[in-house]
Amino acid sequence: MNIGFIGAGKVGCSLGKYLTFNQHFLSGYYSRNPESSASAANYTGSRQFLDLSELISSSDIIFVTVPDGAIASVWDEIVRFDISGKIICHCSGALSSSVFSGIRDHSAYGFSVHPFLAISGKFDSYQDISKAFFTIEGSAEKIQEVCKLISDMGNSYQIIQADVKTKYHAAAVFASNLMIGVMDGAAQLLKECGFTDEQAEKALIPIISGNIQNAIEKGTTKALTGPVERCDTGTVKGHISALEDSDLKNLYVEASKQLIKVALRKHPDRDYEELKNFLEICD
Numbered sequence: 317m318n319i320g321f322i323g324a325g326k327v328g329c330s331l332g333k334y335l336t337f338n339q340h341f342l343s344g345y346y347s348r349n350p351e352s353s354a355s356a357a358n359y360t361g362s363r364q365f366l367d368l369s370e371l372i373s374s375s376d377i378i379f380v381t382v383p384d385g386a387i388a389s390v391w392d393e394i395v396r397f398d399i400s401g402k403i404i405c406h407c408s409g410a411l412s413s414s415v416f417s418g419i420r421d422h423s424a425y426g427f428s429v430h431p432f433l434a435i436s437g438k439f440d441s442y443q444d445i446s447k448a449f450f451t452i453e454g455s456a457e458k459i460q461e462v463c464k465l466i467s468d469m470g471n472s473y474q475i476i477q478a479d480v481k482t483k484y485h486a487a488a489v490f491a492s493n494l495m496i497g498v499m500d501g502a503a504q505l506l507k508e509c510g511f512t513d514e515q516a517e518k519a520l521i522p523i524i525s526g527n528i529q530n531a532i533e534k535g536t537t538k539a540l541t542g543p544v545e546r547c548d549t550g551t552v553k554g555h556i557s558a559l560e561d562s563d564l565k566n567l568y569v570e571a572s573k574q575l576i577k578v579a580l581r582k583h584p585d586r587d588y589e590e591l592k593n594f595l596e597i598c599d
């Protein structure tokens with residue numbers, strides 16, 4: 317199978333390199349900017365294409381690794397050529413394969429193949445993909461081929477349905493971006509207490525990394541500590557009162573409601589009702 321890429325950015329370069337590292341053959345890269353396709357081709361030992369139709373005719377599997385907002389317009393370009401029998405994938409977490417509208421009319425097969433991972437660089441991130449969990453969604457006829465491509469490289473995967481892709485992507489945002497928002501909230505409060513940026517960072521790094529490490533090693537339920545877990549309603553009330561005028565109050569309340577679910581898994585016999593009711597009226 318010859319694998320071609322449209323879009324020589326972070327995911328295109330990293331996934332392409334990872335595929336070649338796993339003995340797959342790349343036809344090469346087509347990108348908006350010829351400098352990008354040239355450097356991606358050089359990086360992966362494949363070919364630069366300046367003509368989209370040539371990339372398509374030289375590839376059995378085509379990864380469309382352009383930003384989410386450009387996938388539909390690139391698809392409009394692709395369908396002008398003969399794509400019968402080809403497997404066409406994008407890597408968006410939020411979009412489903414339905415963005416390749418009418419693909420079956422062209423006797424081709426569409427997929428979304430999402431690495432559940434942040435890929436930050438073009439040329440220094442490919443080894444991170446070995447740790448990625450993939451989510452695969454698309455045409456029933458060829459889905460096992462796509463799953464095999466991923467699992468043969470040692471990656472775990474889950475097949476999901478198109479109609480849950482947006483919710484699935486929200487989960488990824490919870491696990492990555494929203495964690496940053498929560499950490500930033502902690503830094504903001506420390507600065508309001510008189511910490512400098514540097515002191516806040518120094519204070520937060522051990523507590524954040526220790527907490528993440530505990531959650532990885534023990535799971536979120538066993539890792540949970542703090543006033544919600546202890547059912548310490550008085551302390552939670554104190555925090556909410558201290559945050560009364562803060563834009564972080566709602567985040568604290570909503571996240572604490574979620575923590576009660578975790579705390580109940582940890583202590584099914586503990587009565588969290590008073591704390592739960594208090595948080596309900598804080599909205």
Ligand SMILES: NC(=O)c1ccc[n+]([C@@H]2O[C@H](COP(=O)([O-])OP(=O)(O)OC[C@H]3O[C@@H](n4cnc5c(N)ncnc54)[C@H](OP(=O)(O)O)[C@@H]3O)[C@@H](O)[C@H]2O)c1
Nearest residue numbers: 323324325326327347348349352381382384407408434435
């Ligand atoms: N980065 C991540 O952490 C990550 C993780 C999982 C999934 N994804 C998904 O992977 C996909 C690509 O993301 P990315 O982070 O790799 O983006 P990126 O680094 O911005 O790269 C996108 C590339 O697409 C090219 N491009 C844009 N419009 C194009 C067009 N009309 N025709 C051809 N090429 C075009 C750009 O090329 P030029 O350089 O030639 O201008 C750019 O290099 C997205 O669907 C994203 O949701 C990203």
